[in-house]
Each structure stands twice: as structure tokens, then as C-alpha cells.
Amino acid sequence: AGLITRLRHPVSQGGRYQWEVDPAELILGQEIGSGQFGLVLEGSWRDRKVAVKMVREECMSDEEFKEEARIMMRLSHSKLVQLYGVCTQHSPICLVFEYMDNGCLTDYLRERKGSLSQDILLGMCLDVSEGMAYLEMSNFIHRDLAARNCLVSKNNEVKVSDFGMTRFVLDDQYTSSQCSKFPVKWSAPEVIRYCKFSTKSDVWSFGVLMWEVYNEGRLPYENRTNAEVVDSLNAGLRLLKPRLAPDSVHLLMEWCWKEKPDDRPTFGLLFHELASLSDA
Numbered sequence: 392a393g394l395i396t397r398l399r400h401p402v403s404q405g406g407r408y409q410w411e412v413d414p415a416e417l418i419l420g421q422e423i424g425s426g427q428f429g430l431v432l433e434g435s436w437r438d439r440k441v442a443v444k445m446v447r448e449e450c451m452s453d454e455e456f457k458e459e460a461r462i463m464m465r466l467s468h469s470k471l472v473q474l475y476g477v478c479t480q481h482s483p484i485c486l487v488f489e490y491m492d493n494g495c496l497t498d499y500l501r502e503r504k505g506s507l508s509q510d511i512l513l514g515m516c517l518d519v520s521e522g523m524a525y526l527e528m529s530n531f532i533h534r535d536l537a538a539r540n541c542l543v544s545k546n547n548e549v550k551v552s553d554f555g556m557t558r559f560v561l562d563d564q565y566t567s568s569q570c571s572k573f574p575v576k577w578s579a580p581e582v583i584r585y586c587k588f589s590t591k592s593d594v595w596s597f598g599v600l601m602w603e604v605y606n607e608g609r610l611p612y613e614n615r616t617n618a619e620v621v622d623s624l625n626a627g628l629r630l631l632k633p634r635l636a637p638d639s640v641h642l643l644m645e646w647c648w649k650e651k652p653d654d655r656p657t658f659g660l661l662f663h664e665l666a667s668l669s670d671a
């Protein structure tokens with residue numbers, strides 16, 4: 392019976408499961424910022440550079456997250472920021488991620504304003520669409536896709552980060568669409584109206600992300616309030632074509648912003664269209 396029960400459970404070394412990182416193997420370094428869940432440090436684990444999130448209990452429902460960790464560990468793709476594992480044996484729990492040397496996409500775009508070629512801008516959209524096509528295929532909804540939630544690697548690859556993490560945020564200013572911190576400017580109408588998240592609402596957000604990339608990190612609807620944005624969307628208005636965006640890319644953005652979710656493209660199709668533009 393012992394063998395059978397062990398086979399049913401993940402291989403555990405020293406009573407831990409394979410998604411558990413042994414804290415003794417974790418070396419912590421400088422702080423690299425703070426997010427919704429608390430401090431993020433750079434560090435190393437098994438000779439790999441990592442980013443370690445020290446989760447503050449009051450910010451994350453960590454019991455639910457532990458359930459989720461298993462699923463997130465299985466989401467593995469070159470255009471997703473990889474979760475290597477979690478330390479849950481003590482508090483605060485910590486999440487160990489692949490390290491992305493160039494930080495978040497929004498800052499990266501703003502710092503390089505004026506020096507990003509058309510190929511680089513298109514390549515960034517292509518990278519994100521590829522990661523999102525994998526999540527689409529895995530039936531996994533991001534719920535907060537935006538340039539601020541993408542990270543840039545040492546070799547300037549863009550990867551999708553913090554997918555699905557909004558579900559564990561305890562600050563309800565983020566989670567309810569009427570509140571100030573809700574990302575209205577990236578949200579599809581059905582999300583703003585009745586919190587109906589889907590891959591098609593991620594596609595809407597991807598359209599806004601493409602607008603951010605071609606506007607080199609500018610804030611969408613720059614000096615408009617969330618309420619004004621909702622009114623203009625209801626009036627059928629949409630973000631304007633960024634100066635740097637070719638008509639072909641602007642067409643894809645507008646396709647992502649169709650009122651009806653089913654009228655929007657899949658990420659598979661977006662990836663295919665962007666790939667053919669980059670071969671042109």
C-alpha cells in the first residue's frame with residue numbers, strides 16, 4: 392500500500408512536495424520592488440537567478456494560492472514568467488520565479504522611448520501573443536493583462552507575468568470594477584459591467600497592451616477618469632491609432648476591441664497574424 396499511496400502523491404523529498412522550494416537552498420539578495428503581495432527580492436536558487444516574492448498574509452489568501460500553486464507550476468512556456476516553486480513551510484510564504492533582468496515592460500518602453508525599432512515593437516506584441524496563446528490553449532485566464540504585468544528578460548524577450556494572480560488579492564479596491572484601483576482602461580465592457588472574465592476579455596486587454604507598446608509605454612486614455620473611459624466605450628469610441636503603429640497592427644487592435652466577445656480574435660489567430668507581419 393505504501394508504494395501505491397506514494398505514487399498517488401507527488402514525489403516528496405523530506406515531507407515536502409515537488410513544488411516546495413527548500414528555504415535552505417534559497418539565497419536572498421536586494422529588494423527589486425514591491426507588488427500587490429508585498430516585497431520582491433532578487434536571489435539565487437540552485438545556481439539560477441530568481442525573483443522571490445515574500446507574501447504578506449493580509450495581501451493574499453495564501454491557502455487558496457497553495458491550491459493554485461500546483462496548477463501554476465504546470466503552466467510552462469518560454470513566453471510566460473516561470474514559477475519555480477513555493478516555500479510554504481513557514482510564514483511569510485514565498486514564491487520563487489524565473490528572474491527577468493530588464494524589469495517590467497512599461498518601464499522598459501518608457502526608458503527606451505524614441506529608440507525602439509518597428510521590428511522590436513512588433514516582436515514584443517508577438518512574444519506576448521505567443522504566451523497568451525499558450526494560456527488560451529491551457530484554458531487559463533490572465534484577468535489583468537497589461538504592459539505593467541509583462542516582464543523583459545536579459546535578452547529582451549517579453550514574457551507574460553502574474554497571470555491569474557488577481558484571484559488572490561485581498562485588497563477589494565482592485566477586485567471590484569467600480570473601485571478606483573480596478574484596471575478599467577484595460578478591461579472589456581463585459582468585465583466592467585458584470586465581471587465576466589474570459590480569454591476573450593484577455594484579448595481585449597491585449598489590444599490595449601499593443602496600444603501601450605506602440606505608444607512606448609504611455610498611459611491609455613491619459614488624462615481621462617475611469618468613468619469617462621466607460622462612457623466613451625459605451626458611445627462606441629476606441630483608443631486612436633498610435634503614430635508608430637502600422638495600419639495592419641491598428642486593425643488587429645480594433646478587432647480586439649469588438650463589443651461582443653465572440654467577435655474578437657483568438658490569441659492563436661493574433662499570434663499567426665503578428666507572425667506573418669513580422670515575416671513581411
Ligand SMILES: CN(C)c1ccc2c(c1)CCN(c1cccc(-c3cc(Nc4ccc(C(=O)N5CCOCC5)cn4)c(=O)n(C)c3)c1CO)C2=O
Nearest residue numbers: 424425426427431442488490491492493494535553556557
Ligand atoms: C495581482 N497582480 C496582477 C499582480 C500581483 C503581483 C505583482 C504584479 C501584479 C506585478 C508587479 N509585481 C512585481 C513587483 C516587484 C517586482 C516584480 C518582479 C521584478 C522582476 N525583475 C526585475 C529586475 C530588475 C528591475 C529593476 O529594478 N530595473 C531597473 C534597472 O533596469 C532594469 C530593471 C525590476 N524588476 C522579476 O524578475 N520578477 C519575476 C518580478 C513584480 C512582477 O511580478 C507583483 O509582484
